[in-house]
Amino acid sequence: xxxxxGRSTDSLIQKLAERQGTPEERAAMDASIREARRSVAARxxxxxxxxxxxxxxxxxxxxxxxxxxxxxxxxxxxxxMLLDPGCSRxxxxxxxxxxxxxxxxxxxxxxxxxxxxxLLANSYVRPKLGMEPMPxxxxxxxxxxxxxxxxxxxxGSGGGSTKRD
Numbered sequence: 001x002x003x004x005x006g007r008s009t010d011s012l013i014q015k016l017a018e019r020q021g022t023p024e025e026r027a028a029m030d031a032s033i034r035e036a037r038r039s040v041a042a043r044x045x046x047x048x049x050x051x052x053x054x055x056x057x058x059x060x061x062x063x064x065x066x067x068x069x070x071x072x073x074x075x076x077x078x079x080x081m082l083l084d085p086g087c088s089r090x091x092x093x094x095x096x097x098x099x100x101x102x103x104x105x106x107x108x109x110x111x112x113x114x115x116x117x118x119l120l121a122n123s124y125v126r127p128k129l130g131m132e133p134m135p136x137x138x139x140x141x142x143x144x145x146x147x148x149x150x151x152x153x154x155x156g157s158g159g160g161s162t163k164r165d
Contacts, residue, residue, distance in 0.1 A: 030102060030109050039099040042078060045071040046092065049082040059083040094119055111137065 021029075048071070052062045062068055062083060072079050081087045098112035107115075114137055122133035 026108060026110055030105075033099070033109060034103045034105060037103055039096055039103050041071070042075060042096055042099070045075060045079065046082060046089075046096070049079070050089075088123075091119065091123065 048067065049062060052065070057065075063072070068079070078092075081092065095116050098107065098116050101107035102109055102112050118134050118136055126133055
C-alpha cells in the first residue's frame with residue numbers, strides 16, 4: 001500500500017481521539033476496565049461453550065444447561081454469539097485479546113478500540129468494497145509505553161512498518 005494510506009489512517013485515529021474525551025477521562029475509563037477484569041469470565045465462558053460443543057451438545061442444550069445460567073445473564077449477547085455457527089471465533093478472540101491487553105495495562109481503550117475497528121473493517125467492510133486492508137496503527141504492533149498513555153496514546157505513524165505477523 002502507498003504511503004498515503006498511513007496518513008488517512010492517522011487522520012481517522014486523530015478524529016476518533018478528539019471524540020473520546022480528555023486524557024483524564026480516558027485514563028479513568030481504562031482504570032475501571034482494568035478493575036472489572038471481565039475478560040477472565042468471558043474467556044472462561046468461551047472455553048466452556050467450546051468444550052460443550054466439542055462434546056456434541058446442541059446450542060439448545062447449552063442454552064438450557066444450569067452451568068450456563070450465570071454467563072447467559074452476565075454476557076447475554078456474547079453467549080448468543082458463541083452459539084451462532086456463523087460467528088467468527090477468531091474475531092471474538094481478537095476482541096477479547098484487546099480487552100485483556102487493556103486490563104493488563106498494555107493498551108489504552110482508545111488503541112484497543114482502534115485495533116478492533118480496523119480488524120472488523122478489514123475483515124468485513126473493505127473486502128466488500130474491493131478495497132485493500134488498512135494497516136494497524138504502528139502502536140498496535142508493540143506494547144504501549146507508560147509515556148504513550150500519559151500523552152493520550154500514539155502520536156502518529158512515525159514512518160514505521162505496517163507489517164502484520
